[in-house]
Amino acid sequence: MTSSTTLTPKGAATRARIVQAAADLVLARGVGRTSLDDIGAGTGTGKGQLFHYFPGGKGELVRALADFQAERVLDAQRPWLDTLDTWQAWERWRDSVLAHYGSQRHWGCPIGALASELSGRDPSHGAEVAAHMDRWRGYLRAGIERMRASGALREDTDPEQLALGIFAALHGGLLLTQTMHSLEPLRAALDGALAALRSHAA
Amino acid sequence: MTSSTTLTPKGAATRARIVQAAADLVLARGVGRTSLDDIGAGTGTGKGQLFHYFPGGKGELVRALADFQAERVLDAQRPWLDTLDTWQAWERWRDSVLAHYGSQRHWGCPIGALASELSGRDPSHGAEVAAHMDRWRGYLRAGIERMRASGALREDTDPEQLALGIFAALHGGLLLTQTMHSLEPLRAALDGALAALRSHAA
DNA sequence: AGCTTTCTGTACCCGCCAGTACATTCGTTA
DNA sequence: TAACGAATGTACTGGCGGGTACAGAAAGCT
Numbered sequence: 467m468t469s470s471t472t473l474t475p476k477g478a479a480t481r482a483r484i485v486q487a488a489a490d491l492v493l494a495r496g497v498g499r500t501s502l503d504d505i506g507a508g509t510g511t512g513k514g515q516l517f518h519y520f521p522g523g524k525g526e527l528v529r530a531l532a533d534f535q536a537e538r539v540l541d542a543q544r545p546w547l548d549t550l551d552t553w554q555a556w557e558r559w560r561d562s563v564l565a566h567y568g569s570q571r572h573w574g575c576p577i578g579a580l581a582s583e584l585s586g587r588d589p590s591h592g593a594e595v596a597a598h599m600d601r602w603r604g605y606l607r608a609g610i611e612r613m614r615a616s617g618a619l620r621e622d623t624d625p626e627q628l629a630l631g632i633f634a635a636l637h638g639g640l641l642l643t644q645t646m647h648s649l650e651p652l653r654a655a656l657d658g659a660l661a662a663l664r665s666h667a668a
Numbered sequence: 669m670t671s672s673t674t675l676t677p678k679g680a681a682t683r684a685r686i687v688q689a690a691a692d693l694v695l696a697r698g699v700g701r702t703s704l705d706d707i708g709a710g711t712g713t714g715k716g717q718l719f720h721y722f723p724g725g726k727g728e729l730v731r732a733l734a735d736f737q738a739e740r741v742l743d744a745q746r747p748w749l750d751t752l753d754t755w756q757a758w759e760r761w762r763d764s765v766l767a768h769y770g771s772q773r774h775w776g777c778p779i780g781a782l783a784s785e786l787s788g789r790d791p792s793h794g795a796e797v798a799a800h801m802d803r804w805r806g807y808l809r810a811g812i813e814r815m816r817a818s819g820a821l822r823e824d825t826d827p828e829q830l831a832l833g834i835f836a837a838l839h840g841g842l843l844l845t846q847t848m849h850s851l852e853p854l855r856a857a858l859d860g861a862l863a864a865l866r867s868h869a870a
Numbered sequence: 871a872g873c874t875t876t877c878t879g880t881a882c883c884c885g886c887c888a889g890t891a892c893a894t895t896c897g898t899t900a
Numbered sequence: 901t902a903a904c905g906a907a908t909g910t911a912c913t914g915g916c917g918g919g920t921a922c923a924g925a926a927a928g929c930t
Contacts, residue, residue, distance in 0.1 A: 502887070
């Protein structure tokens, strides 16, 4: 499924180069508006290599891009994303999110963009992206659960609901970031989300 | 620009039929994946009529769809959207939003979907959609301002920032609604947003 | 009625793009 | 060096989709 043909070091490097460049192109122009020829031109390769490394065609490539971007985005939030156990950690996490999306050349979230573009399509892509979203959201929920267990949050707090709300605020902020070409919506969204979190303080 | 040629009643009806059906198709499948032939098939017309009523081609049609959907969405939130002066009005508004998006055949928000799909393109569409978003957000800000003026919210409340955060939560909830095929994310997002609003109560 | 304008349907053109076929070069192993 | 598979490059195909041209039906106006 992934790559039954063996990859030489050179091949692996080329594959990685394709994924990285394609990720940027797709982020800037969307899946539908990025052709395989564009990706070939952007990487100094051609359709030969593309179908050599991704025999499944554009679909397989897009799935690889989703994986790559998900990893990239989650890594940018570490180590705080894994240890949302204190109020300070949440602030730090907020700052790391702002810093990451502020340093991108383009506005918006790669995962969110893919999610909204592919949600109406076959489950093959939609479920894949949804799984990444679930994983991401799971980190928030785990942090909230630990906060509740440690007594920082009230007993009647529903971690699932609260994580969902915070996650939604985050992605809404990123969506508005795209349309308004400013980081302010994301900042306001995260501030609001943390205010909602604090409203459950013990 | 709009339609210099005069429209007979029959023509106006056909045009409206096209817009309505096209709006549903585009909402379900996205702009990029909806062809003019699809729209023709969905309305019992052909490209002849399409280019007759929208001489500017697909771009002009999409702009008409954006206007139509924006009106539809805002109307669904009335009359509470115009009178967000009391805590109860905000609750009612929340309920009307949930009811509207819960009654749709498809998940997600028409405006949000267009926004994320067209944001990277020429300003022609991006600015159009952004303007609708701004108008919508303006209603929230106006309500917050009146709440502050009436003493329900603290003096140090920033209506712009708070409206931005609530608006972001709303759209994030709608985005997750799309990927998770459930109304829960929207509910959680709005609950969180109202909690953030209440945290500014005087 | 007769003319004009709008409305509707059909057939076509052209460019783009995913995918294919195949030739060629490179690298590794024997 | 011979040989094999991986890596790369190029040329082609088939369908799809936006857009155009144009012919016929319908409806307003005098």
